[in-house]
Amino acid sequence: MDQTTRIVRAFEDAGYQTTPSRRLMAELVAGSRGHFSAADLQDRARQRRAKVGRATVFRALELLTSLRVVERLDLPNRSHAYVLCDPDEHHHHLVCSRCGRSVDVADGELARLVDEIGRRNGYRIETHRLELFGICPLCAGAGTGAAVAADREGPA
Amino acid sequence: MDQTTRIVRAFEDAGYQTTPSRRLMAELVAGSRGHFSAADLQDRARQRRAKVGRATVFRALELLTSLRVVERLDLPNRSHAYVLCDPDEHHHHLVCSRCGRSVDVADGELARLVDEIGRRNGYRIETHRLELFGICPLCAGAGTGAAVAADREGPA
DNA sequence: AGGCAGATGATACCAGGTCTCATCTGCGAG
DNA sequence: CTCGCAGATGAGACCTGGTATCATCTGCCT
Ligand SMILES: [Zn+2]
Ligand SMILES: [Zn+2]
Ligand SMILES: [Zn+2]
Ligand SMILES: [Zn+2]
Numbered sequence A, B: 001m002d003q004t005t006r007i008v009r010a011f012e013d014a015g016y017q018t019t020p021s022r023r024l025m026a027e028l029v030a031g032s033r034g035h036f037s038a039a040d041l042q043d044r045a046r047q048r049r050a051k052v053g054r055a056t057v058f059r060a061l062e063l064l065t066s067l068r069v070v071e072r073l074d075l076p077n078r079s080h081a082y083v084l085c086d087p088d089e090h091h092h093h094l095v096c097s098r099c100g101r102s103v104d105v106a107d108g109e110l111a112r113l114v115d116e117i118g119r120r121n122g123y124r125i126e127t128h129r130l131e132l133f134g135i136c137p138l139c140a141g142a143g144t145g146a147a148v149a150a151d152r153e154g155p156a
Numbered sequence C: 001a002g003g004c005a006g007a008t009g010a011t012a013c014c015a016g017g018t019c020t021c022a023t024c025t026g027c028g029a030g
Numbered sequence D: 001c002t003c004g005c006a007g008a009t010g011a012g013a014c015c016t017g018g019t020a021t022c023a024t025c026t027g028c029c030t
Helices: A003-013 A020-030 A038-047 A054-066 A110-121 A137-142 B003-013 B020-029 B038-047 B052-068 B112-120 B139-143
Strands: A070-074 A080-084 A093-098 A102-107 A124-135 B070-074 B079-084 B091-096 B103-106 B124-135
Touching: A003 A020, A003 A054, A020 A038, A020 A054, A020 A080, A020 A093, A038 A124, A054 A080, A054 B103, A070 A093, A070 A124, A080 B091, A093 B112, A102 B020, A102 B112, A110 A124, A110 B091, A110 B103, A110 B124, A124 B112, B003 B052, B020 B052, B020 B079, B020 B103, B038 B052, B052 B070, B052 B079, B070 B091, B112 B124
Parallel strands: A093 A124, B091 B124
Antiparallel strands: A070 A080, A093 A102, A124 B124, B070 B079, B091 B103
């Protein structure tokens, strides 16, 4: 089962209808390298001569976020992006500041640390966000910066 | 030296002019409990019958952010806020989801953890963001939720 | 096959933030 | 002390990302 199917399945399992736009969103999200914005998706939809309303894109992203199929990142440059990720386990993201590729990072020791911080300050901690930004191995190697443009979409 | 003076001083030390609006911004920021938005500051300025342009508020916040006198938070509800903090040492924030009060949290073991994550994934990590959200001791005690409104501004 | 809950796209709207520009002023040189 | 100008300001246009509304359409269960 490929990534696209998995996403479509996520919609179904959560009781949402399977519609053409949702299938398209699934494909576009699955075919993304690195992170993407709502606008990116809509552009890519247009490139395929498919028309999707802006609202629909946002609605799909909202759903996928709630299903934890994608996660919303707050980039250091104060913009946002979404990134495909593993719905099954709490984790964080290590994101390449150049090409946007991201790897999931297990929470590991962090949970303990977070817990302790809460205890020390008398807060009952509800959620936490950890985001790591840096240069990925590929970009470090190639160095040209061209990777950004090159990897907007490609085979999974 | 009180908080307001410290902020004005930060402007001066960085070579920026000391103007009425900046002094006002310093007072408003210093007089904030918990986090605040640009709009909050402008409202509070208006309440004092002082007129400050919206752009000026943003410009001041931008400066203060670059001077690390305030830090920009990305709240879980996908809105933003600024919070006064210690410019002298890298740290993170533990923020009350009810009243917005925040405490600085030393980086501690996190630096090591971040480092290791970078190494394991072959990324050269440049920056990281950790934000913790929960209920502060005061709100846990009072429980009413009234704290939100009650603490918008007050003596430092 | 039929009906309707749910989904869609267009469009208006909103918040938060940035840009431009004409005007004003803090402050260091003299 | 006063003068001049770099730097700061406010007004308002503009932009981006996201939400709300609403009339229309369609997936899907019966
Ligand atoms: Zn990269
Ligand atoms: Zn975690
Ligand atoms: Zn609180
Ligand atoms: Zn840190």
